[in-house]
Amino acid sequence: MIGKLRAALGAHGVFVRGVVCFDGGEGPLLQDGTPARSVILFGNIGGSIWEPFSRWRQLPENAGCRDPLDDWSKQIIEPIAAAFSATAYFPSDPPWQPFQRWAMQAEGLRASPLGILIHPEYGLWHGYRGALGFAESIEERGAGAVSKHPCDHCAEKPCLTACPVGAVTSAGFDVAGCRSHLRMDSGRAGCMTGGCLARNACPVGTNYRYSPAQLAFHMAALHP
Template identity: 55%
Template sequence: MDSSRFEILIGEALSAHGLIVRGGFNFGPEENAPQGPSGIPARAVVVVGQAGASAWPHFLAWRERQPKELRDPLDTWAREVIGAVAAQLGARAVSPSDRPFVPFQQWAMRAEGLRASPLGLLMHPRYGLWHGYRGALLFDREIEVAAGEEAVHLCDACVEKPCLKSCPVGAYSLAGFDYAGCLGHVRSPTGRPCMTTGCFDRNACPNGAAYRYPKDMQVFHMAAFAA
């Protein structure tokens, strides 16, 4: 099949679930690539994710049909739908939470040429901090999905750094993320505003405002973090 047509097919299969191709690349001969669908080292990877809340309505519709006590529902949904796309395309699906872990953030940075923001989240020149990676497709053959070139890093031009000044407990700083401090705060009564409106630091970033997650989606992610 023509490579450009194959890329279109991947995009069409993912779009049915609100997901998009987030770039891809071919593994070099010296790289320690994970197993592809046939069990041999994969030759190529396509990173899968969402821009803004594009996948959220699809997830919510699926969630209504699942048991209320289901653990890790978003991961479960992503594995299910990306796994179905993989089966359709002759690929192997992998998830960021699969063990043994694959270098997902490195793949994402390489696939789109992105760099990390002060919050650790990758900064996208269009989506800002409002995007995500839900899985990847591994192929036994090389494919022509262009790897990302170095994107404009919006954080370099940001002097004020509001993302480091809005957290009530200063969880984020240039020194890193105070995980324990953040978790302790959001689990306490004083952390309720964070739980009901989303991370103050993330929301303070002005980039990608058109892709900002809706309130219920932010609440969902905060609840998952606090749990």
């Protein structure tokens, strides 16, 4: 199962990110109304999806999509769900599923001060594009094995000092403060063009950092 899913998703730069198994009745509902026994998470590692997604965006029929990355993800994952008799879930769609909690269980990750889950290898440069729910339990060797939290071993913590308006602190992420900064000329010339300065300052996973075009795309999605 896992191998077939990897093969189906690989051409799109989408990876199997992990598996979560549930006790009876605890999983999200499948299409038939019964609870899933397992969920497989899918997502990007670094800029793995950017080239396939960019090619898709350039097609005339996809011009003007309001949420292009969400639409692209669904076009990739929904046919795979049908082929594997699974139920597809997406972070953008209600009923809202606990993707962050699933990722913590599947890969043993924890949140960074920015609120983004940080991976010991990929750093802050990864994401989750969807998941499939199954009626049976699916075991993946090594699931949940990642447990080292990079922030615990980062003495300088440059992410806490890089934000020009102090929106990133050890106490949490000030979303309103961040959005206010992005409305200003300094925010448009800084974070909006080159990516979040606090995120860029993180020393973990720099080899997986998004390209300038991808950074600009994601920042534009955050613009109020």
